[in-house]
Amino acid sequence: MDLTITVKVNGREYERSVEPRLLLSDFLRHEIGLTGTHVGCEHGVCGACTVLVDNEAVRSCLLFAVQTNGREVSTVEGLDAGPQQLHLIQHGFWEAHGLQCGFCTPGILMSLVPFLEQNPDPSEKEIRDLLSGNLCRCTGYQKIVEAVQLGAKLIQEKSS
Amino acid sequence: MKPAAFEYSAPSTLDEALSLLGDYGGDAKLLAGGQSLVPTMNFRLAQPAALIDLNGIDDLFFIREDGSGLRCGAMTRQRSVERSALVQRVAPLLHEAMPHIAHSQIRNRGTIGGSLAHADPAAELPALAVALDARMYVRSVTDARWVAARDFYVGLFTTAMLPEEMLVEVAFPTLPPGSGWGFDEVARQHGNYALCGAAAVVCLDSGGAVENARLVFLSVGEGPVEAKRAAELLVGERPTQTAIRAAADTAAMHDIDPVGDIHAGPAFRRHLSRVIAERVLSKAIKKATEAGRH
Numbered sequence: 001m002d003l004t005i006t007v008k009v010n011g012r013e014y015e016r017s018v019e020p021r022l023l024l025s026d027f028l029r030h031e032i033g034l035t036g037t038h039v040g041c042e043h044g045v046c047g048a049c050t051v052l053v054d055n056e057a058v059r060s061c062l063l064f065a066v067q068t069n070g071r072e073v074s075t076v077e078g079l080d081a082g083p084q085q086l087h088l089i090q091h092g093f094w095e096a097h098g099l100q101c102g103f104c105t106p107g108i109l110m111s112l113v114p115f116l117e118q119n120p121d122p123s124e125k126e127i128r129d130l131l132s133g134n135l136c137r138c139t140g141y142q143k144i145v146e147a148v149q150l151g152a153k154l155i156q157e158k159s160s
Numbered sequence: 161m162k163p164a165a166f167e168y169s170a171p172s173t174l175d176e177a178l179s180l181l182g183d184y185g186g187d188a189k190l191l192a193g194g195q196s197l198v199p200t201m202n203f204r205l206a207q208p209a210a211l212i213d214l215n216g217i218d219d220l221f222f223i224r225e226d227g228s229g230l231r232c233g234a235m236t237r238q239r240s241v242e243r244s245a246l247v248q249r250v251a252p253l254l255h256e257a258m259p260h261i262a263h264s265q266i267r268n269r270g271t272i273g274g275s276l277a278h279a280d281p282a283a284e285l286p287a288l289a290v291a292l293d294a295r296m297y298v299r300s301v302t303d304a305r306w307v308a309a310r311d312f313y314v315g316l317f318t319t320a321m322l323p324e325e326m327l328v329e330v331a332f333p334t335l336p337p338g339s340g341w342g343f344d345e346v347a348r349q350h351g352n353y354a355l356c357g358a359a360a361v362v363c364l365d366s367g368g369a370v371e372n373a374r375l376v377f378l379s380v381g382e383g384p385v386e387a388k389r390a391a392e393l394l395v396g397e398r399p400t401q402t403a404i405r406a407a408a409d410t411a412a413m414h415d416i417d418p419v420g421d422i423h424a425g426p427a428f429r430r431h432l433s434r435v436i437a438e439r440v441l442s443k444a445i446k447k448a449t450e451a452g453r454h
Contacts, residue, residue: 044198
């Protein structure tokens with residue numbers, strides 16, 4: 001039986017009627033058309049589908065859409081302020097070449113948003129611990145670590 | 161759709177959830193954090209007829225201290241346990257081990273009760289519960305009982321709970337004075353399932369000899385495995401490096417019977433067990449000595 005849910009995604013409210021078994025990742029991609037959230041393994045290992053639910057980074061493939069009824073979801077589409085106005089973390093990735101194919105990037109960016117809010121000046125170990133939740137098969141992570149460090153620096157410079 | 165269809169209910173009280181669980185008579189699964197259940201549903205290895213979502217039951221989310229130690233509601237997120245200053249003070253072993261559980265993105269959602277009840281032999285929390293002599297509060301519509309952690313785990317992904325029962329709370333007793341603790345594990349990558357891990361709790365008497373020791377492994381058996389022979393070897397002894405090494409040897413050779421998988425064969429798992437046992441016992445004894453009454 002379908003259930004009607006109201007979910008706020010990137011600040012906008014969506015009301016949809018969905019089957020309880022619909023995963024949040026598929027809800028975002030198929031029901032709302034936000035395909036920036038990538039689905040890799042669909043069993044919680046790769047982290048490509050990481051989004052924020054009430055500002056906490058979670059796997060959207062391990063949540064049912066009905067569980068986000070009345071909650072606030074943020075996806076990679078909500079990060080930038082408009083064309084040519086990348087989020088500073090995205091800017092770090094752009095400048096430091098923190099991606100190659102880019103498939104894992106949305107999940108990494110979403111993991112990083114609350115992480116850098118809570119820990120504005122992370123050590124390399126803390127960055128690598130955080131990144132262990134997101135698989136990247138291209139970069140070998142070195143450039144991603146540098147991109148995070150640059151993004152953190154840009155955020156700190158802006159706020160000081 | 162990845163998972164098979166199911167009926168969904170999201171009760172807001174424990175009584176409602178227990179009543180639903182009783183009504184479904186074993187056909188329903190309880191949805192806690194979903195970090196193990198949903199993957200198995202996505203693979204269709206699990207196809208429960210119904211899910212009872214516990215995320216709306218506020219009474220199951222708590223961390224508090226009582227006269228005898230720490231009490232956590234079953235739905236307390238692992239991330240909340242990890243960040244709790246109360247847990248750090250009252251159950252420091254639990255605090256230290258939390259970052260080893262999967263990744264922060266998983267711990268944001270995963271719950272303490274979900275992991276304890278899932279009884280995955282590779283999970284950290286069941287081993288920690290046994291090492292800390294935790295007690296599980298289990299309820300059904302008609303019954304309520306406390307089960308000691310060491311009696312709770314009865315086999316692979318199997319607990320002493322009946323189909324109509326739910327784990328609602330876990331209690332960790334305060335360690336006696338003169339106690340030390342240690343936790344360590346080896347995983348191929350941080351956050352992956354550990355190839356082997358162990359938790360140790362050691363209590364020294366006023367003369368500096370071992371009064372009580374518990375060493376519990378994960379990922380080397382069908383559930384948390386208590387190294388009882390190793391503990392017996394240590395009790396009454398002065399905790400020298402030789403005694404620790406002998407206990408670790410015994411643990412690896414006689415207390416466990418690991419099976420192999422593609423990541424680690426039995427011999428390698430025994431090797432890891434010996435190395436990790438020595439590390440966690442040494443850590444525990446060092447802390448116990450520092451905290452010592454002598």
